Amino acid sequence: MEKNNFSKYLFLLGKILFIHLTFSAFSINAQAKIxxxxxxxxxxxxxxxxxxxxxxxxxxDGxxxxxxxxxxLDVQKIKSADLVIWIGKDLETFLPNILKNVDDREQLQLFGVKGVEALLYSDEDEHDHEHENEESEHEHEHDHEHGEFDTHIWLSPEIAKAVAVAIHERLLILFPDKKVQLDANLSSFLSQVTETEQxxxxxxxxxxxxxYFVFHDAYGYFERQFGLKHLGHFTLNPEIQPGVQKVYQIxxxxxxEQAxxxxxxxxxxxxxxxxxxxxTHVRSGILDPLGMDIPVSKDAYTHxxxxxxQQWLNxxxxKE
Structure with a gap:
């Protein structure tokens, strides 16, 4: 008798847990998320x-x-999101296949935004001061990774401001009742970035x-805006190790003592x-193009x- 009661108890407990988890999942998915x-x-x-x-x-991270x-889990996040914001197929190669099944109103591809397109430039324009004998290798790698334009657009504060405007416009469509807050957020961001640029x-x-040399050629927008002396890179695609000739040249x-x-x-x-x-007397430093150690917050981009x-300055x- 006690065994039957215990079995009924476990069955009832299982049903309660199932209902709780089902409603919890529904509640999470019901919340808007970008x-x-x-x-x-x-x-x-x-x-x-x-x-x-x-x-x-x-x-x-990492x-x-x-x-x-x-x-x-990523696939579930994408399917339940109100909006997916990404750069484009030449950077996030893991996204085009799944996003082709997502309505255009539920995704924002930044390479397709007019305000962003006007500020893009190609890798051929990026480092005119690099050696001409690297050109054929550069173009080969470029075609492999980036397509026509440099995809690392978040490293341009000016493009970041255009991205913010595009996100603001899309969120106004999704949350028209939050216009006052969205307008205030955009204004604050634009002011912060402009001040930080200065x-x-x-x-x-x-x-x-x-x-200096960089391992991965990702910093062109930042370098161009702030006049830094990029001498060369080991690779355009960090998944591909540089060739012997490239290493010898560097x-x-x-x-x-050019670097x-x-x-x-x-x-x-x-x-x-x-x-x-x-x-050599050359120092080794670290540049993190993805902000791996920076927590997400409203002030994170300027951070x-x-x-x-500071990583460049370090x-x-x-130091001598």
């Missing part, structure tokens, strides 16, 4: 959506958009003549950088810009 593909886009999204709608990010594969420009004047330039720093990224730690700088600036400033 999904950003990568963290820097999420920084901008959170600034505009602050106190209006919950935001989330697909790409986990992952690269160049090689990421969607998990079942501060960064002053800080970086002291290192504009300090040459080593020769380092030996001629003071070689930057790596926290998402990638290629041993080849340590080998290349050995026997990201300031952190990136390695390029003369």
């Amino acid at each position: 999904i950003s593909s990568i963290k820097p886009v999420g920084f901008i999204t959170e600034a505009i959506a602050y106190d209006v709608v919950e935001t989330d990010i697909l790409l986990p 992952a690269s958009p160049h090689s990421y594969a969607l998990r079942p 501060v960064i420009a002053k800080k970086l004047i002291s290192v504009q003549n300090s040459g 080593k020769q330039q380092l030996l001629k 003071v720093c070689v930057f790596r990224e926290p998402q990638f730690n290629p041993a080849i950088i340590d080998k290349v700088i050995s026997g 990201f810009l300031n952190t990136l600036t 390695c390029l400033n003369d």
Whole structure:
């Protein structure tokens, strides 16, 4: 008798748990949510959506958009989102297949935004000061990874402001009753970024003549805006190791003391950088193009810009 009562108790408990989990899942999915593909886009999204709608990010810290594969949880996030914000197929190669089944009203592809398109430029325009004998390799890698334009648009504060305007316009459609808050968020973001640009420009004047190499060629927009002396890169696609000729060319330039720093990224730690700088006076630094250690908040994007600036200064400033 006691055994039967215990079985009934377990059955009843199971039903209660099932109902609770079902309603909890329904409640979560019923909440509006905006999904950003990568963290820097999420920084901008959170600034505009602050106190209006919950935001989330697909790409986990430490992952690269160049090689990421969607998990079942990611697919569920996308399907339940009110809006998915991403850059384009040449960066987030993991998204086009699933987003082709998502209504255009439920996604915002930033490469298709007029205010963003006007500020894009191609990789061929990006580093005119690099060696001409690297051109064929550059174009080959470029075609593989980026398509026609440089996809790292979040590294341009000017493009970030255009992105914010586009997100604001889309959120106004979704939440017209939140116009006052959305307008205030946009105004605050634009002012913050403009002020931060001015501060960064002053800080970086002291290192504009300090040459450097980067592992991954991702920083063109930032470098162009602030007049930094990019001498070259190891690779355009961080998933592809640089060739022997490329490494030899960089080593020769380092030996001629044309550079003071070689930057790596926290998402990638290629041993080849340590080998290349050995026997030289060149320093090694870290640039994080994804803001891996920065928490998402309404002020995160300007925090990201300031952190990136300090990473440049840490390695390029003369410490001797």
